[in-house]
Amino acid sequence: MATEMDHQIVKDLKAAGIDYITSVPCKQLAGVIEVLDETPEIMHMPSNKEDEGMGLCAGAFMGGMKPAIVMQNTALGVVVNTLATLIQFYQIPLPMLISYRGEVGEPVACQVEMALHTKAILNQLHIPTYHFHKPEDAAELPGILEYAQMASKPVAILCDASFWRASA
Amino acid sequence: MIRNDVFQTLKPIISEHLVVCNIGAPSQELHAMDDQPSNFYMLGTMGLASSIGLGLAAAQDKPVVAIDGDGSVLTNLGTLATIGSNPHGNFTLLIIDNGSYGSTGDQPTYAGMKTDLAAVAKACGTENVQTVSAEDTAAAVQAAIASDEMTIIVSKCESGNVKVPVIKTNPIVIRERFMEEVRR
Ligand SMILES: Cc1ncc(C[n+]2csc(CCOP(=O)(O)OP(=O)(O)O)c2C)c(N)n1
Ligand SMILES: [Mg+2]
Numbered sequence: 001m002a003t004e005m006d007h008q009i010v011k012d013l014k015a016a017g018i019d020y021i022t023s024v025p026c027k028q029l030a031g032v033i034e035v036l037d038e039t040p041e042i043m044h045m046p047s048n049k050e051d052e053g054m055g056l057c058a059g060a061f062m063g064g065m066k067p068a069i070v071m072q073n074t075a076l077g078v079v080v081n082t083l084a085t086l087i088q089f090y091q092i093p094l095p096m097l098i099s100y101r102g103e104v105g106e107p108v109a110c111q112v113e114m115a116l117h118t119k120a121i122l123n124q125l126h127i128p129t130y131h132f133h134k135p136e137d138a139a140e141l142p143g144i145l146e147y148a149q150m151a152s153k154p155v156a157i158l159c160d161a162s163f164w165r166a167s168a
Numbered sequence: 169m170i171r172n173d174v175f176q177t178l179k180p181i182i183s184e185h186l187v188v189c190n191i192g193a194p195s196q197e198l199h200a201m202d203d204q205p206s207n208f209y210m211l212g213t214m215g216l217a218s219s220i221g222l223g224l225a226a227a228q229d230k231p232v233v234a235i236d237g238d239g240s241v242l243t244n245l246g247t248l249a250t251i252g253s254n255p256h257g258n259f260t261l262l263i264i265d266n267g268s269y270g271s272t273g274d275q276p277t278y279a280g281m282k283t284d285l286a287a288v289a290k291a292c293g294t295e296n297v298q299t300v301s302a303e304d305t306a307a308a309v310q311a312a313i314a315s316d317e318m319t320i321i322v323s324k325c326e327s328g329n330v331k332v333p334v335i336k337t338n339p340i341v342i343r344e345r346f347m348e349e350v351r352r
Contacts, residue, residue, distance in 0.1 A: 020223070043226065047250055048247075051213075052216065055244075055247075056250070057223060058216070058223060059188070059225070060224070062223075062224055062227075063223065063224040064228055064351065065227040086212070089212060091339075091340055
């Protein structure tokens with residue numbers, strides 16, 4: 001069941017003009033994805049892997065749309081090359097709404113392993129990174145979405161277990 | 169016929185259209201033969217030409233031709249499922265199937281062995297999938313552009329590359345002029 005926060009996130013995406021979203025699911029993102037599928041103003045085209053998704057987003061952007069990607073932080077292990085050689089090299093604005101698995105509140109030990117690398121990978125790639133830990137942090141989302149367009153860069157919005165739990 | 173021979177026959181057919189071209193030798197050969205603002209060259213990401221092409225076709229109405237390679241489709245095989253389940257009539261995917269990783273020295277791919285990419289594409293949901301000879305490729309692409317059904321064409325050609333320079337155009341220039349063509 002989608003929460004009020006899931007609805008608010010999609011509302012902010014819509015208000016920022018985001019009209020194309022690709023996603024690979026995560027438990028923490030299920031509500032957002034559910035709302036996306038009920039939002040006719042946003043074309044939701046799921047991808048099989050996040051680098052593929054970034055290709056779709058690059059095409060949608062060149063076709064005049066405003067894309068975003070919804071993905072799990074573990075996918076950062078998949079997309080480094082694509083972020084560097086496609087999204088950054090061609091300067092494509094790309095908000096990445098990322099579930100931050102492996103933080104406090106995580107039930108699955110293996111998720112901790114990529115959590116440890118998450119911010120390091122983003123820092124290494126010089127990607128502006130925002131961490132939503134408390135529900136009130138989400139008030140920054142509209143500004144972050146605008147910032148991504150202004151800078152023509154990928155930006156990461158990490159949403160951890162505490163954020164989702166407190167938003168439920 | 170090798171890839172570059174197929175490109176020569178394609179020139180009059182794709183020159184005016186939006187083309188997203190595969191990394192390496194394919195983009196370099198297209199660029200050397202007929203550099204157009206309506207060409208988007210992949211300079212560094214293997215496997216995503218078909219995904220970019222689909223995203224572009226979904227976002228606007230002009231015909232889009234993505235020229236991909238067998239090796240690049242194999243590295244992003246999930247793309248065929250996404251394409252199959254999101255048909256866009258203005259989209260044509262041309263897979264230059266030379267059975268090898270051409271750019272890196274013609275090492276064999278599985279498409280040159282047991283794997284039938286056209287059968288995979290069909291199984292992934294695209295209805296109009298054609299396997300054509302190198303000689304018949306241009307006619308097939310012309311018909312696919314004219315039709316409003318999404319088409320995947322697997323063009324069987326020989327391995328081999330011609331010696332052409334690398335693309336030195338700034339990536340932002342490539343993208344900006346391409347987007348201008350999209351808006352035109
Ligand atoms: C991740 C990654 N691995 C390997 C390469 C090296 N590489 C560049 S082009 C290419 C071959 C692509 O083969 P194909 O798509 O069949 O095109 P062809 O040149 O045969 O037309 C390879 C392996 C790369 N660019 N990126
Ligand atoms: Mg090949």
